[in-house]
Amino acid sequence: MGPPPGLTAPDPAPLGLIAFSLANIIQSFFNIGVNPALFPAAFPLEFIVGGLVQMIAGIFEFRQGSRLGATAFTVLGAFWLCFVIYAKYVIVTLPEGQAHTGTGLFLLPWAVLLLVLTIAAARTTAVLLAAFVSTTVTISVLTVGQFVQSDALIRVGGGLGFLTAALGLYGAFAGLVNGTWGRHLIPTYPDPGKRLEHLARGKARPTSVTSSAAERPELSS
DSSP states (O other), X not given: OXXXXXXXXXXXXXXXXXXXXXXXXXXXXXXXXXXXXXXXGGHHIIIIIIIIIHHHHHHHHXXXXXXXHHHHHHHHHHHHHHHHHIIIIIGGGSOTTOHHHHHHHHHHHHHHXXXXXXXXXXXXXXXXXXXXXXXXXXXXXXXXXXXXXOHHHHHHHHHHHHHHHHHHHHHHHHHHHHHHHTSOOSOOOBOTTGGGGGGGTTOOOOOXXXXXXXXXXXXXX
């Protein structure tokens, strides 16, 4: 059953971005040096909001037809689910003195995946692209920091995590306001990769993850 007449299908992107951002905020506190004994306090938010809620947003993005949104939210939701399981049950079983290496190995594939998602985001909005760039840099810095056992790099990664969360919240704010007002009130700077348009060979560009109904010609006409 579709939405009632006069209404468009709700955009799940703001929900996904909020879940993404909240998990980043709380984890960043621990990366910058908050007492690690309090670390379990982050698990409920990271597991339920960062993991389950973000995956739900990704599933609804599949229904919306957004390849990038569906892939990103589902995979990043899986990241937070895996991270909580790793931090709670796995890291304590690693050989003494090898936990940093184990965590680096855990983070490395996600850094590679985020680079792929960042490239794909080049034709959405500058806001979303900036969030992906920031996330990629954050995870990369944290990965290197774990491999070389550098507390300084991990703290830098924590600081970058706050920037990533801020960009995600801005994207969510823009999606909510633009969608509810039906107008492009909050700028998202669409299509930063327009100069690469020739690579699409004249095909229509898919709707961006954070665009509102007002930004979609087929819905606003």
